[in-house]
Amino acid sequence: MKKIRVGICGLGTVGSGTFNLIGKNANEISRKTGGSVKVVQVGCRRPHPDCDLSTTDTTNDLFAVVNNPDIDVVVELIGGIDTALELVKQALSNKKHVVTANKALIAIHGEDLFKLAMDAGVCLKFEAAIAGGIPIVKAIREGLSGNNIEFLAGIINGTTNFILTEMEAAGNRSFSEVLKEAQDLGYAEADPTFDVEGIDAAHKMTILSSISFGVPLRFDAMYLEGISNITVEDIKYAGELGYKIKHLGITTKTDAGIDLRVHPTLIEKSHMLAQVDGVMNAVLVGSDAAGQTMYYGAGAGAGPTASSVVADIIDVMRDGDSVANLGFDALMDLPMVDISSIESAYYLRLRVLDKPGVLAKITTILSRYKISIESLIQKDAKRGEAPIILVSNIVLEKVMDEAIDAISNLDEVLTDITKIRVASF
Numbered sequence: 001m002k003k004i005r006v007g008i009c010g011l012g013t014v015g016s017g018t019f020n021l022i023g024k025n026a027n028e029i030s031r032k033t034g035g036s037v038k039v040v041q042v043g044c045r046r047p048h049p050d051c052d053l054s055t056t057d058t059t060n061d062l063f064a065v066v067n068n069p070d071i072d073v074v075v076e077l078i079g080g081i082d083t084a085l086e087l088v089k090q091a092l093s094n095k096k097h098v099v100t101a102n103k104a105l106i107a108i109h110g111e112d113l114f115k116l117a118m119d120a121g122v123c124l125k126f127e128a129a130i131a132g133g134i135p136i137v138k139a140i141r142e143g144l145s146g147n148n149i150e151f152l153a154g155i156i157n158g159t160t161n162f163i164l165t166e167m168e169a170a171g172n173r174s175f176s177e178v179l180k181e182a183q184d185l186g187y188a189e190a191d192p193t194f195d196v197e198g199i200d201a202a203h204k205m206t207i208l209s210s211i212s213f214g215v216p217l218r219f220d221a222m223y224l225e226g227i228s229n230i231t232v233e234d235i236k237y238a239g240e241l242g243y244k245i246k247h248l249g250i251t252t253k254t255d256a257g258i259d260l261r262v263h264p265t266l267i268e269k270s271h272m273l274a275q276v277d278g279v280m281n282a283v284l285v286g287s288d289a290a291g292q293t294m295y296y297g298a299g300a301g302a303g304p305t306a307s308s309v310v311a312d313i314i315d316v317m318r319d320g321d322s323v324a325n326l327g328f329d330a331l332m333d334l335p336m337v338d339i340s341s342i343e344s345a346y347y348l349r350l351r352v353l354d355k356p357g358v359l360a361k362i363t364t365i366l367s368r369y370k371i372s373i374e375s376l377i378q379k380d381a382k383r384g385e386a387p388i389i390l391v392s393n394i395v396l397e398k399v400m401d402e403a404i405d406a407i408s409n410l411d412e413v414l415t416d417i418t419k420i421r422v423a424s425f
């Protein structure tokens with residue numbers, strides 16, 4: 001019977017969930033694998049109230065875990081970059097398999113780490129880093145392995161999805177009010193920047209793009225926009241036009257290269273992704289043989305994330321060295337598509353002076369740029385001002401930006417023009 005010996009570094013939300021899941025489902029794991037997973041040592045600064053460590057060796061020296069000769073798999077669950085990077089490097093150099101949930105580490109240092117892992121002939125696995133309990137890496141690398149992946153679109157940050165869902169449901173609560181509630185409920189960190197400015201989603205999309213298209217991890221070159229500028233008005237007007245606003249990660253393999261971006265997006269209400277509400281996550285995958293498939297589930301939390309961590313440990317036990325090569329030795333360095341070169345439909349919102357002929361001036365400028373209007377809302381004027389909201393046809397982003405500049409220069413346009421991309425899948 002195969003036995004795999006695990007060392008867990010970090011006993012917070014995911015570490016405690018992983019420790020407990022391995023204990024709770026030991027019989028089920030044996031039944032499925034014919035082997036067993038044993039936690040030999042835990043590295044933590046303090047015990048976790050949910051974990052009974054009475055029969056487990058614990059240490060506050062994380063490097064004792066990665067240097068422990070009795071450990072086959074190091075599970076890195078401390079988060080952050082610096083110490084985690086040193087730990088993972090040391091573990092790989094010691095020829096130990098590594099399982100991590102650390103998206104920032106993989107998105108920024110993944111290529112070096114995968115090279116180290118391949119040279120050492122061990123696995124570096126990261127399912128939990130992307131969408132918590134959703135096995136999206138497995139879906140791409142195993143279930144869809146016979147396909148060319150064409151695009152991915154994902155709601156992969158529960159905090160931003162919770163905020164947008166609540167803003168829509170309440171109809172009158174601002175971004176900052178709902179963010180405060182998310183913090184009180186534990187869905188958002190005290191410093192929410194990583195989530196609301198889209199950095200967390202960008203780390204995850206970087207990894208998904210790389211494994212889907214066999215390209216380098218290009219976090220540095222991707223386009224990134226958070227949700228802090230989304231207003232209740234935009235959510236309401238998008239709703240009137242038949243859309244929901246979601247914070248989406250999108251990556252597409254195009255003839256010009258890899259399009260990789262994270263930004264708020266209007267999605268038709270009837271689309272599956274528009275139904276993904278609250279803290280839930282989902283990833284839509286477009287592929288040449290299977291067509292579109294969608295993967296939905298909890299993107300965070302002790303249980304869901306531990307589920308992915310434990311599945312990675314079981315993979316190591318089942319396949320060992322044969323899963324070490326993730327294709328990171330044969331990356332195609334395709335160019336990155338600049339955001340100005342993407343094609344999209346656009347939602348525009350502007351506030352104008354309530355004077356005859358203003359709409360005609362705007363449509364004249366749009367038609368000069370060969371942009372047509374698919375739908376339009378013109379609201380009643382208040383205090384001599386009126387909002388205009390429109391959705392365009394699909395055009396090149398730089399053409400839309402030039403048209404927006406020209407419209408902004410009209411004397412009758414009173415504020416900056418809000419531009420949100422509209423999904424076309």
Ligand SMILES: NC(=O)c1ccc[n+]([C@@H]2O[C@H](COP(=O)([O-])OP(=O)(O)OC[C@H]3O[C@@H](n4cnc5c(N)ncnc54)[C@H](OP(=O)(O)O)[C@@H]3O)[C@@H](O)[C@H]2O)c1
Pocket residue numbers: 009010011012013014015043044045046060062077078079080083101102103128129130132299300301302305
């Ligand atoms: N939480 C989720 O739902 C989720 C989902 C997907 C992925 N992830 C990823 O999983 C990883 C862990 O997240 P988490 O939510 O479990 O974080 P967490 O609750 O903050 O846990 C991290 C743990 O690591 C410990 N730690 C940090 N540095 C240490 C050191 N030098 N020595 C000893 N212990 C140390 C911390 O101890 P102290 O408490 O003493 O600082 C804490 O117990 C992160 O990379 C995160 O991005 C989390």
